Amino acid sequence: MAFLSIVLPAYNEEENIMNTAAVLSKTLEENGIEYELVFISDGSRDRTFERIRDAAADNPRIRGAEFSRNFGKEAAIFAGLEMAKGNAVIVMDCDLQHPPQVIPEMWKLWQEGAEVVEGIKQSRGQESLAHRLSAGMFYKIMSMLIKMDMNASSDFKLLDRKVVDVLLSLPERNTFFRALSFWVGFRTETVTYEVQERRYGKSKWSFFSLMKYAVTNATSFSTLPLQMVTAMGLVAILFSVILFFDTLIRFLSGAAVEGFTTVILLILIIGGFLMLGLGIVGHYLARIYEEVKGRPKYIIRQTTEEETIKCDIKKEKR
Ligand code: UDP
Ligand code: MG
Numbered sequence: 224m225a226f227l228s229i230v231l232p233a234y235n236e237e238e239n240i241m242n243t244a245a246v247l248s249k250t251l252e253e254n255g256i257e258y259e260l261v262f263i264s265d266g267s268r269d270r271t272f273e274r275i276r277d278a279a280a281d282n283p284r285i286r287g288a289e290f291s292r293n294f295g296k297e298a299a300i301f302a303g304l305e306m307a308k309g310n311a312v313i314v315m316d317c318d319l320q321h322p323p324q325v326i327p328e329m330w331k332l333w334q335e336g337a338e339v340v341e342g343i344k345q346s347r348g349q350e351s352l353a354h355r356l357s358a359g360m361f362y363k364i365m366s367m368l369i370k371m372d373m374n375a376s377s378d379f380k381l382l383d384r385k386v387v388d389v390l391l392s393l394p395e396r397n398t399f400f401r402a403l404s405f406w407v408g409f410r411t412e413t414v415t416y417e418v419q420e421r422r423y424g425k426s427k428w429s430f431f432s433l434m435k436y437a438v439t440n441a442t443s444f445s446t447l448p449l450q451m452v453t454a455m456g457l458v459a460i461l462f463s464v465i466l467f468f469d470t471l472i473r474f475l476s477g478a479a480v481e482g483f484t485t486v487i488l489l490i491l492i493i494g495g496f497l498m499l500g501l502g503i504v505g506h507y508l509a510r511i512y513e514e515v516k517g518r519p520k521y522i523i524r525q526t527t528e529e530e531t532i533k534c535d536i537k538k539e540k541r
Contacts, residue, residue, distance in 0.1 A: 230303030
């Protein structure tokens with residue numbers, strides 16, 4: 224019989240695990256959906272993994288693993304996809320901000336033949352102004368670079384086994400789960416949901432972590448910033464041609480520009496553009512460097528089933 228895996232990345236979520244496990248099992252059992260819950264503790268520094276183990280002891284359908292350190296939500300999602308055995312897999316936050324009531328709807332669409340079911344945010348829920356602004360900026364930049372509307376999209380989605388296998392076979396290390404599910408294509412349906420309030424604990428994203436996430440994802444998903452360097456160069460060349468003739472004519476007519484002001488300004492402007500360009504190229508270099516090193520996306524310290532050290536190196540077939 225077809226069954227559903229739910230992947231839940233968790234970073235310092237000790238207060239949430241038991242409640243989330245209970246709410247999800249109840250929802251799924253009431254709807255007669257066969258399921259398993261896969262919790263990934265992303266190097267939590269609190270007792271998240273102990274709670275996962277408690278939950279697993281109560282309910283054999285609950286499994287989990289813990290990373291050796293914090294590898295980030297992307298890595299946790301991919302570790303969960305790797306562990307999940309279901310015919311369909313749902314990825315959702317373990318703070319219940321993604322409402323469990325939507326799951327039966329997603330499951331139904333899957334049974335009717337959808338291969339990807341995207342969760343689309345109706346509202347962003349209650350968030351602080353600073354968080355809304357930084358998240359807003361983040362989505363603006365991302366949407367522009369990826370050329371897909373990312374504002375309403377989220378990591379809350381259902382993927383068919385086929386799609387999960389495709390995602391797991393991608394060789395890249397820097398993944399952006401949210402956009403990759405668009406990129407792979409497949410028959411896609413959407414469901415909308417209201418973002419709920421976080422029950423316990425607080426959001427794990429700071430302004431800087433969001434910005435870092437934006438830059439990493441933008442450079443791993445789009446080459447537009449690189450082309451912007453070229454565009455900047457073209458503009459600079461255009462200006463320099465105009466200035467070249469201007470300066471030459473003034474010099475020949477005996478009225479050369481006096482003072483250092485122009486020189487200083489030019490050096491500053493050109494210097495700024497050069498550094499910016501180098502910085503952008505540097506980001507891509509960093510991405511390539513990370514990919515070439517070929518380190519695993521994550522390292523698992525222990526799972527609820529066994530206490531061994533595993534990582535995803537086994538997929539090495541490049
Ligand atoms: N998360 C994670 N690793 C991290 C940061 C967050 O696994 O480094 C998890 C977190 O436990 C939660 C989900 O990602 O289940 C979303 O995080 P959060 O609720 O803090 O983000 P927000 O809902 O505020 O966007
Ligand atoms: Mg949240």
